[in-house]
Each structure stands twice: as structure tokens, then as C-alpha cells.
Amino acid sequence: MADIPHDASASAPPAELGEMELYHPRSWWTKYVFSQDAKVIAIQYAVTAFGIGFVALVLSWLIRLQLGFPGTFNFISPEAYYQFITMHGMIMVVYLLTALFLGGFGNYLIPLMVGARDMVFPYANMLSYWIYLVAVLVLVASFFVPGGPTGAGWTLYPPQAIMSNTPGQQGGIILMLVSLALFIIGFTMGGLNYTVTVLQARTRGMTLMRMPLTVWGIFVATVMALLAFPALFVAAVMMLFDKLLGTSFFMPTLVEFGQQLSYGGGSPILFQHLFWFFGHPEVYIVALPAFGIVSDLIATHARRNIFGYRMMVWAIVIIGALSFIVWAHHMYVSGMNPYFGFFFATTTLIIAVPTAIKVYNWVLTLWRGDIHFTTPMLFALGFIVTFVNGGLSGLFLGNVVIDVPLSDTMFVVAHFHMVMGVAPIMVIFGAIYHWYPKVTGRMLSEGLGKFHFWVTFVGAYLIFFPMHYVGLTGAPRRYFETTDIAVVPDSAMALNAFISVMAFIVGFAQLVFIFNLVWSLKNGKHAGGNPWRATSLEWQTPKTPPEHGNWGKELPVVYRWAYDYSVPGAPEDFIAQNQPAVAGREAST
Amino acid sequence: MVVAWVMVAVVVGSIAFHLLSPWWFPPLASNWGYIDDTTILTFWITGIVFAAVVLFMAYCLFRFRHRDGNTARYEPENKRLETWLVTLTAAGVIAMLTPGLFVWAQFVSVPEDAMEIEVIGQQWLWNYRLPGEDGQLGRADNRFVNFDNPLGIDPEDPAGQDDYMIIGGELVLPVDAPVRFGLRSVDVLHNFYVPEIRAKMDMIPGSVTYFWATLTQEGSYEILCAELCGTGHSYMRGGFRAVTQDEYDQWLGTQMTFAEFAS
Amino acid sequence: MIAILAFLTVVALLVLWWISRQGLMVKPWLETDSVATLGGADQPRLPPAQIGLGIFLAVVGSLFALLISAYVLRAQLGDWRGFPLPGIVWANSLPLLAASLALEWARVRARHGDIMLAQAGVIGGMGAAAVFIAGQLWAWTILTANGYAITSGPAGSFFYLMTAAHGLHVIGGIVALARPIAKIRRADDVAAIRLSIDLAATYWLFMLLVWVVLLLVLSGWAAAFLALCGRIIAGSG
Numbered sequence A: 001m002a003d004i005p006h007d008a009s010a011s012a013p014p015a016e017l018g019e020m021e022l023y024h025p026r027s028w029w030t031k032y033v034f035s036q037d038a039k040v041i042a043i044q045y046a047v048t049a050f051g052i053g054f055v056a057l058v059l060s061w062l063i064r065l066q067l068g069f070p071g072t073f074n075f076i077s078p079e080a081y082y083q084f085i086t087m088h089g090m091i092m093v094v095y096l097l098t099a100l101f102l103g104g105f106g107n108y109l110i111p112l113m114v115g116a117r118d119m120v121f122p123y124a125n126m127l128s129y130w131i132y133l134v135a136v137l138v139l140v141a142s143f144f145v146p147g148g149p150t151g152a153g154w155t156l157y158p159p160q161a162i163m164s165n166t167p168g169q170q171g172g173i174i175l176m177l178v179s180l181a182l183f184i185i186g187f188t189m190g191g192l193n194y195t196v197t198v199l200q201a202r203t204r205g206m207t208l209m210r211m212p213l214t215v216w217g218i219f220v221a222t223v224m225a226l227l228a229f230p231a232l233f234v235a236a237v238m239m240l241f242d243k244l245l246g247t248s249f250f251m252p253t254l255v256e257f258g259q260q261l262s263y264g265g266g267s268p269i270l271f272q273h274l275f276w277f278f279g280h281p282e283v284y285i286v287a288l289p290a291f292g293i294v295s296d297l298i299a300t301h302a303r304r305n306i307f308g309y310r311m312m313v314w315a316i317v318i319i320g321a322l323s324f325i326v327w328a329h330h331m332y333v334s335g336m337n338p339y340f341g342f343f344f345a346t347t348t349l350i351i352a353v354p355t356a357i358k359v360y361n362w363v364l365t366l367w368r369g370d371i372h373f374t375t376p377m378l379f380a381l382g383f384i385v386t387f388v389n390g391g392l393s394g395l396f397l398g399n400v401v402i403d404v405p406l407s408d409t410m411f412v413v414a415h416f417h418m419v420m421g422v423a424p425i426m427v428i429f430g431a432i433y434h435w436y437p438k439v440t441g442r443m444l445s446e447g448l449g450k451f452h453f454w455v456t457f458v459g460a461y462l463i464f465f466p467m468h469y470v471g472l473t474g475a476p477r478r479y480f481e482t483t484d485i486a487v488v489p490d491s492a493m494a495l496n497a498f499i500s501v502m503a504f505i506v507g508f509a510q511l512v513f514i515f516n517l518v519w520s521l522k523n524g525k526h527a528g529g530n531p532w533r534a535t536s537l538e539w540q541t542p543k544t545p546p547e548h549g550n551w552g553k554e555l556p557v558v559y560r561w562a563y564d565y566s567v568p569g570a571p572e573d574f575i576a577q578n579q580p581a582v583a584g585r586e587a588s589t
Numbered sequence B: 001m002v003v004a005w006v007m008v009a010v011v012v013g014s015i016a017f018h019l020l021s022p023w024w025f026p027p028l029a030s031n032w033g034y035i036d037d038t039t040i041l042t043f044w045i046t047g048i049v050f051a052a053v054v055l056f057m058a059y060c061l062f063r064f065r066h067r068d069g070n071t072a073r074y075e076p077e078n079k080r081l082e083t084w085l086v087t088l089t090a091a092g093v094i095a096m097l098t099p100g101l102f103v104w105a106q107f108v109s110v111p112e113d114a115m116e117i118e119v120i121g122q123q124w125l126w127n128y129r130l131p132g133e134d135g136q137l138g139r140a141d142n143r144f145v146n147f148d149n150p151l152g153i154d155p156e157d158p159a160g161q162d163d164y165m166i167i168g169g170e171l172v173l174p175v176d177a178p179v180r181f182g183l184r185s186v187d188v189l190h191n192f193y194v195p196e197i198r199a200k201m202d203m204i205p206g207s208v209t210y211f212w213a214t215l216t217q218e219g220s221y222e223i224l225c226a227e228l229c230g231t232g233h234s235y236m237r238g239g240f241r242a243v244t245q246d247e248y249d250q251w252l253g254t255q256m257t258f259a260e261f262a263s
Numbered sequence C: 001m002i003a004i005l006a007f008l009t010v011v012a013l014l015v016l017w018w019i020s021r022q023g024l025m026v027k028p029w030l031e032t033d034s035v036a037t038l039g040g041a042d043q044p045r046l047p048p049a050q051i052g053l054g055i056f057l058a059v060v061g062s063l064f065a066l067l068i069s070a071y072v073l074r075a076q077l078g079d080w081r082g083f084p085l086p087g088i089v090w091a092n093s094l095p096l097l098a099a100s101l102a103l104e105w106a107r108v109r110a111r112h113g114d115i116m117l118a119q120a121g122v123i124g125g126m127g128a129a130a131v132f133i134a135g136q137l138w139a140w141t142i143l144t145a146n147g148y149a150i151t152s153g154p155a156g157s158f159f160y161l162m163t164a165a166h167g168l169h170v171i172g173g174i175v176a177l178a179r180p181i182a183k184i185r186r187a188d189d190v191a192a193i194r195l196s197i198d199l200a201a202t203y204w205l206f207m208l209l210v211w212v213v214l215l216l217v218l219s220g221w222a223a224a225f226l227a228l229c230g231r232i233i234a235g236s237g
């Protein structure tokens, strides 16, 4: 086999196309604060998301204090409790996970992975972040208005959400709705960037089927978000009208304190349809980027091509499309026409097939691999276990009859935490350990990383696996206390206390992670350009961290797919995407 | 290496936990045993899949861990294997879905002879309306709700006059006869949930939702609200007793009708 | 949710058509290029702004489809009463149509390089759109004065909500029209001016389309038409 020239890019044809005008920062302010560089914006997104995410983590401790040790902590009133769960849920789903995957990872990785200099609309990209920041600040502000933040549950179901017996019905709910609307506007600006960059700014040779799965996952998730978020937007605006202008979109004739309210003629179910038309795709908006990223982590650290790349791509696209016709599986017991149950149970279980294929392919990538147990790999493995677990409990809830007894119990809480809480967060951690060296030029400490992994993985499993069984006994979710429920035995309360203790342990492990992030910035090992010996383009930048414009003088040219690991006959166990083939092909099996 | 063993431990531990767990559905008190059966079937199928996937993964981690001289095999895809896996998965999904849909078909078809009753939720209290001599309930709407008519029964409708009203008290129902639970709310969403019955449904102001069940076990149960309905949500409980038909008739005689209540 | 599903079906078909030309069936691991095979330039690509606008219109389309879905879901409940559309709302279609035509004309002129005429078209479009907005505000005033305020019932609330959403998009469009004008004033590159007018004209065409659909839905014609189709199908089958 002919050897492959290592400075291949020197002999590659120059990229005449795909170059665009690059914006040039003129001052410190425009370089680091009002920056239009996607990499800086990515970090801004990530830091903000982690900041507000930390609030949600602290809230989860307060929730667990109350559930594990009811009656012990008098400062947690029912009002406060409902405010905690609402803000915890909303922050985790929207302001942390969505913002981090799309705004954070999307911004950093898309241009680098497709070989672009930046996003195509850098100015809109910058605005996207600043609007997101305002949305977060509005949300935070709701903690400080009279009445506090809304306690309507993260689903914000009317009529309850805007009525007197719900905490935060004065200012909190208004700020929540405004903040969501802002978030959506900001996201749309970013989302246009992510999609158009993938479509139009790929470098020469980067066909769609040569893109790393990370890009595929983020791309499809963004398309879904662009089409699904308007549903939440419409719902939020309509509810604001009901609250502020006295319309009755969602408000039927009803009675409060023995008095008829002036509302009438609205439909609460309408809100639920709109909410879940956004809400279900939202689950996959969080999951698909995680699917993509974890595929790349596994391939890189098992030194093996991702198994069944084409199936993986198709599965992402099919899951994305199907997830628009399953929303009402969240409404089986909502009182909607029960005959819808047949349709939605069927579509829901059909999605299980492409999802299962993805799981098989991850595991089959390990088969006959050369597995390095690095921290990113450990987190990827943790993801597989928790995702499989959460996905399987989803088959219970998707199958309409089983959902009837289980809906609105702690079983549901356990399920969605496993599948869209723990699993994607495992990927986020893995991804950070994986790409931190590219972002900062230094490695994170592996020792602290392993500690972080073990405590988080084992701890989170011990929190959420037993929680399913609390739900099986019949303990409803969103209960301030479950002590005196006839069907919930005392032993389940002991289990609850155990879960709470684990939640604290897991929470504190995150402090170790944050310490690692900060400490390694100055003290981490120098990483070099490509510490994991990975194939995809972001590892082939001339400088690490990549400078503004990413690629120096010339854009890279792509000659192969992103998974040429352990190619027989090749001198090394990986071939970067920008290395041309010399004598035909290296391998064909 | 350690990871491989931890994965095995996760599988063994989870299965052991499941088998030893004292935490399970409360004893069944209605005809919805099929729901339990479907659940158990699903536990079996998903349990096997979970164990198979994670154990296979543990094996891979052990067998293909990095050692000097070990190289990964280059194999982009394997059509046959993937086709097999898709087929098997589809079969498993069908095995779970089919019984589910059959049971659902029963769930949505209320027996003709079901006794109609109504549960009316209000922050944070359970009220009921039971048919009087005419065996049917009169019309009702939140428009009619006022101090003398807390359940919003249409005063014009003669069928409503003999309806029995129970405000905040205990609900008593006969066993062995199908009951159609009509569900209403005068304010926000609630959800009528008796864990032993299995069936539950949201209650929505402005519409009447429903489910049906036949009670099979005499006894006292607790009604929980299972849809967040404001600050008092977790305290919205009610008492519920399933008794023989005779005891039911006797109890009903001691309740107040709408006509009596209004006068 | 019929409207949004129908809309998404159209989007999905477009995506499918596009995706079918992207070689999603190739086996990328068999397609390694060498320097020689990758010679030559790439296919010319559409300007990003045009793709961006296309996607943005899909988002806006989904917003309106959702509003219509909500409207239809609500209208199906028993106690629905329609809302009288005043004549002025119908008449308002004319300025919107004029704005769209003016921009189409500007598009053609710009393509021929008559920048000054194109500018006249853009300004004309702005004027017509401003008339539309004024007309809409007037319609609202009349309705409110006649007792059809925003709280007068579900149909009324939907009317105000939907026309407000459309009106805001039109106002946004007017503001965006300042861009081609600024470009012309700065005597930018002709291609840039042409692109910017092109984008504007497409956007306005879309706003006209949304308006027509909204009118059909709010007036009940769409429902009547669908009912008729249903009867024809039922009759023939």
C-alpha cells in the first residue's frame, strides 16, 4: 500500500468557492463580548446555559429535600415546592439542554466539522445569543417579582396556570411566557444559521454522507426545532392574551371562590395539543444531537468506524419526521377523544424501531473494536445504558393502556429523567471531555474525570431506577408529599430518602467537574492539535484552539468520510478526512 | 475493564431489584386486570432486551478492550445482521402493541348497561352526582354553578331534579356492575385516580370526559388527584367505598337530591 | 391540528425531493477521493440568504398553520359562532396585492439592471404596505366600535390574533425593505442589490399568500369548500 503524504493539503486544489467575507473584530468588545465568531458565541451559550442549569440543579436538591424528608424543612411550603419543580423542569429542558446542544455544541462544531470559516449569518448568530441571554434574565427576574415564579408545572396547563390558586399567577407566569417567546425568537435566528451553514457552507468534498453524525444530529434537531417551537410560541402568546387582555382561547366558563369568572368558551385541551406539538419533538431536539455526538465519541474511542453509518443517518431523519405525529401520547388521559389512542400508540411504538437500530449500531461499533476507556468513552457507555433503560420504560408509557395507570405518577418522572435527563447529560459530559482540548488547548484531568463519571453514572442510576417503583405503587408526581397516601407503603418513603441522599451525592460530583473545568484551563496537560487521533475536520485545524476564521489561508478539502479508523494497510489507525487517497482506495471490505 | 463488570452488575442488580421489590401495583379492585397483564408482558420483553443489550455490551468491553497489538476490524456495515435486528425489534414491538390495542378497544367501549355517575372536581374537593329514580343524570353546565347549585345542574331539566348530590363526602358504588364515570370540573384540570381501579382520566372544565370500570372487590379506597390543580393538589383526596348492590341502595336513600338541596 | 400537519406534509415532500438528490444511498466509505478526482470547482450554490429566507418562510408558515390549526380545533366545538368580516378587510387585499406587484415589478427591473426603476418599485411597495396596515387598524377600530372587541368571543379573539400576527410580519417586511433601499443609496454592487430585492419580493409574495389563506379561513369559505369536497367524495363513493 502506497504511503499517504502527510501534507496532503499542500497539493490539494485551492478552494475557490465557499469562501465568504469574514467579519473582523475591531476591539476587545467585539472580539469577546459582542462577538460574531461562532466559537465565542458557543462558549457564551455554554457558560450561560451552565449558569442557569446550576440553578435548576439546586432546585432539584430542594425538591428532593422535601420528597425525601417531608415535614422536616419548613421553609419549603407547597407554593414554593410547585415553583421549584416548575422552574427546575423548564430550565433543564429548554434553557439548559436545548441551548447547550444547539447554541453551544452547534455553534462550536458545525462550522469546524463541515469545514467552514464561520456561520453564514454571523450577525444574526450574535443576536441569537443576546436574545437568549435576555430570555434567561427575564426568567431569573421572575424569582424576584411579587408572588414569585410560576408554579404551574413546566407544562403550564391552563386554566390553572393563570388562576389564583397557582403560585406565581401575578407576575411569574407572565415573565415565563415572555421569556419563552424571547427564547424562541433567539433560537430561530441561531437555527437559521445552523441549517444554512450545513446546507451552503460545507467545504469542497464534504458531501452530506461524509458529514460526521454529530452534524447530522444537530442539523436535523435544528430543523425540527424551527418547525416545532412556533407551536410553543403560539401557545405562549395565546395564553398571554388570556391573561392580559381577557380573551378566552384556553379558558372555558369556570368558577373561582364561588364566583363565575368572565372567561368563557375556550378550550384547555387546545393548549395541550399546541404544547405537546412542541413538547414531543422537543424530546428529540435534545436526543438527536446526543445521538450524533455519542456516535462520534464511540467511533473515535473504540478506534472503529461507526457501524452502519447509512442506517444511522436514515434513522436520524426518520425519527425526526415521525416525532411530529406522536405528540398526543402525552395526552392519553387528558380527556381528548380516546379513539386517538389507537393512532398515537401505534406511531409511538413505530419510532422505537429506528431508535433501537441506533442502539444496536452503537453496541456493534464496540464489537471488534479497540476500546480505549477514556473519560469520554465512559460517559458514552453510561449514555447507552441509561438511554436503553429510559427508552424501554418509554415502551410502557407509549403503549396507551399501560400509560393509563402510570401516567402522572413518579414512574413517568423516572422515565423521562432517565431518557432525556441523565442520558443526554452523559453525552454532554462526554462531549466536553472530548472537545475541551480543542476549545482550550489543554486536556481535562482524567483522574477527576473518572471520579466524576463513576459518581454521576452510578448515582444517577440509583436515583432514577428505583424511582420507577415508587411510581408503580401509585405515588403521583407533583405531590408536595406522598407520606400519607394509602397505597404508598412506608418502605417507599425510606426509598425516597435514599434517592434524596443519592441526589445530593450526584449533585456534589458536579462541583468536582466544574473545578476540573476551571483548574485544567491553566494546569491541564497540553493537548496538541489532535489528542484523540480523530478523523473529523475540527481536529485538523492549523491552530489549537482554532483562531478566528478556523482554517488559516485555505479551507480544508475533504476526500473521505469521517470514520476511517483502523483502515487495513494504513500506516496509522486513523485517516483524517482531508487526506486524499493516493493509489485508489486503501481498503474495501 | 472495571466498566464491563459494572455493566454486568447493573443488569444483575436491576433484575434482582425488580424481583425482590416490595413496590408494585396495589392489589387490583376492578375489571382492568388486562392492564396488569399487558404491563407484565412488557416487563418481560423489555427486561430481556435490556439484559441482552447491556450484557452484550459488557462482553464487547471486556473482549475488545485496548491491549497492545489489538486492532479494530474495519467493517462499515452488515446488511444481513441489520435486517435481522430490524425484524426482531419489529416483532417485539408488535408483541407489545397488539395486546395493548385490544385492551384499549375495551377501554373505549363503555358497556350499554353501565350505570352513569358523575364526578365533579373542584379545588380541592371531590363531589359526585348519582342518578335518582329515573336512572339518568340531568344536564349540567358550569354556567349554572352558584351557591345553591354547586354542581351546576340545569334547574330547567326535569331529569336533574332527582339526582343525588354528594358534596365533599364519600363516594359509594356497587360492585360487579359496570359504571361509567363521567368527569367534570368547575375550575381547573383535575384527574380522578384510584390506583386500585387502574383507570384514570383528566377532568376538564367545560367538557365531560369519561372512563368506565366494573368494581370487583368490596373495600375502602382512596381517591387521589393526579393532575396538578394548584397549591392544594396533593391534599385533594377523597374516600371511596365499593359495596354490594343492597348496601349501595340503602346508602343512596340517605343522600340528598338536587331538588331537596335547592329548597 | 389538520392545518399544521398538512403544512408539514408539504414541507416534508419538499425535503424528500431535495434529499432524494443528495445521494443518501451512497456508501461513503467506498467513495474516497484522490486529489485528481476532486479536481474542478464545486457546483455553484445558491446564495445562503436565499436558502435562509426559504427556511425562515417555512418557520413563519408553520406559525400561521398552527394558528389556523388552533382556530379549526376550536371551531369544531359545538358552540362556535362566526365573526363578521367587515368589507374593509376584504378591500385591504388590494393594497397588499399592490405591494406584492410593485415588488415583483422591482424584481424584474432589477434583473434588467434598471436600478432606479427598481427603487421606485420598492418604495411603491412600501407605500402600499403602509396603506394596508392603516386599513387594518381602521378595520379593528370599526369592529371594536361596533361591539366586536377582542373579548367578544372565541372567533373574535382569533380574528384579532391572526390579523395581528400577519400585520406584525407585514410591518417587519416594511422595515426590511429599507435594506435594498440603503443598498441602492450606497450604490452597492448590482448583484447585491438584485439579491436583496429578490428576497424582499419573495417575502412579500408569501405574505400575500398567507393573507389569502387567512381570509379564506376566517370568512368560513375554506370550511365551506372542504365540506363541499367531502360531500362530493361521499356522493361519488
Ligand code: HEM
Residues within 6 Å of the ligand: A060, A061, A063, A064, A067, A085, A086, A088, A089, A090, A092, A093, A097, A152, A153, A154, A155, A413, A416, A417, A420, A421, A422, A425, A463, A476, A477, A478, A479, A503, A506, A507
Ligand atoms: C440530579 C439531577 C436531577 C434530579 C435529582 C431531579 C429531580 C426531580 C424531581 C424530584 C422532580 C419532581 C418530581 C415531582 O414531584 O413531580 C423533577 C421534575 C422534573 N425534572 Fe428533574 N431532576 C434532575 C435533573 C433533571 C434534568 C437533567 C432534566 C432535563 C430533562 C430534568 C427535567 C425535569 C422535568 C421536565 C420535571 C417535571 C417538572 C414538572 O413536573 O413540571 N430534571 N426532577
Ligand SMILES: [Cu+2]
Residues within 6 Å of the ligand: A279, A280, A281, A283, A326, A327, A329, A330
Ligand atoms: Cu413524547
Ligand SMILES: [Cu+2]
Residues within 6 Å of the ligand: B189, B190, B191, B225, B226, B227, B228, B229, B230, B232, B233, B234, B236
Ligand atoms: Cu390536583
